[in-house]
Amino acid sequence: MIGSLTLDQLRVLVAVADAGSFSAAGRKLGRVQSAVSQAVQTLEDAQGVQVFDRSGHKPRFTPVGASLLEQARHVLSSVGRFEAVAAGARIGLEPALNVAIDPFVPTAPLIDSLHALRGAFPDLPVNFWTEGIGGAERRLGDGSASLGVCLLVPAPPPSLTAYGLMDLRLVAVATPGHPLVQLGRPLHRVDLEAQTQLVLSYPNDQDGTAFGIVGSRLWRFVDLGRRLDFLLAGLGWCKVPHHLVAPHIAAGRLVELVIPDESIMQSASLRIYAAHGRDRPLGRAGGWLLADLRTRLRTAPTPTQPD
Known part of the structure; x- marks a missing residue:
């Protein structure tokens, strides 16, 4: 319940829009049509607006109803992400993965790893920065990046745990x-x-x-x-x-x-490293990405042709 609003009412609203009618929405939700109609009526009464125009053969969204439908989709999408973050935390997944790279990093294997990461953790928010030289190391230092793929010149500092990639x-x-x-x-x-x-x-x-x-x-x-x-x-x-x-x-x-x-x-x-703060161990997704990058770059030849 959000005040007088429930997530179930929003789900019913979206179901009606996607299914095309109250009866089709009822079949999709496993409910009788009267239950769907009642949920919509309760929503209209609670919010004091008319969501559907019922003057024709089929109920149609009013202009305000169409606007509320868009908002309902946003709310339900946010709820889905909320639930995904909570589910990930239960299995050791970080709330978000922040990655920064230096410009010398070869593009192709990095893109392949990020595609694979998306497949393995589809609900994980990933924040990504392409930095100038030294930028990824600075982000590791200030904590805004959890994983950096970068040069560490002239050598990895003691504050970082670094893994040579290539x-x-x-x-x-x-x-x-x-x-x-x-x-x-x-x-x-x-x-x-x-x-x-x-x-x-x-x-x-x-x-x-x-x-x-x-x-x-x-x-x-x-x-x-x-x-x-x-x-x-x-x-x-x-x-x-x-x-x-x-x-x-x-x-x-x-x-x-x-x-x-x-x-x-x-x-x-030039040695390319993957690194993280020594006092900030990687979470499950960060560790997965690190292992994937090490595998791809260990088995791939040193790039001598265009990526």
């Missing part, structure tokens, strides 16, 4: 017309230092922290897509996961640079 191969690239490509030979540090490097920085860092820097001619980006735009425009060179630029290399829009200096290319891979 390593992404990094390549140094520039456009065919870039001065570094035009040299036509393996590149040395002095060559790279003379050119603008496009680097990703952590947003909101006061010192503009960046990794893999060569020289001082730096253009800093927090957005992966924007950096790619500048790269394709020939405004600099950068190191990037191979799977993100493979289509451009194949199409001749970018060229992989040969850099023998191991001190420059020593970080030639």
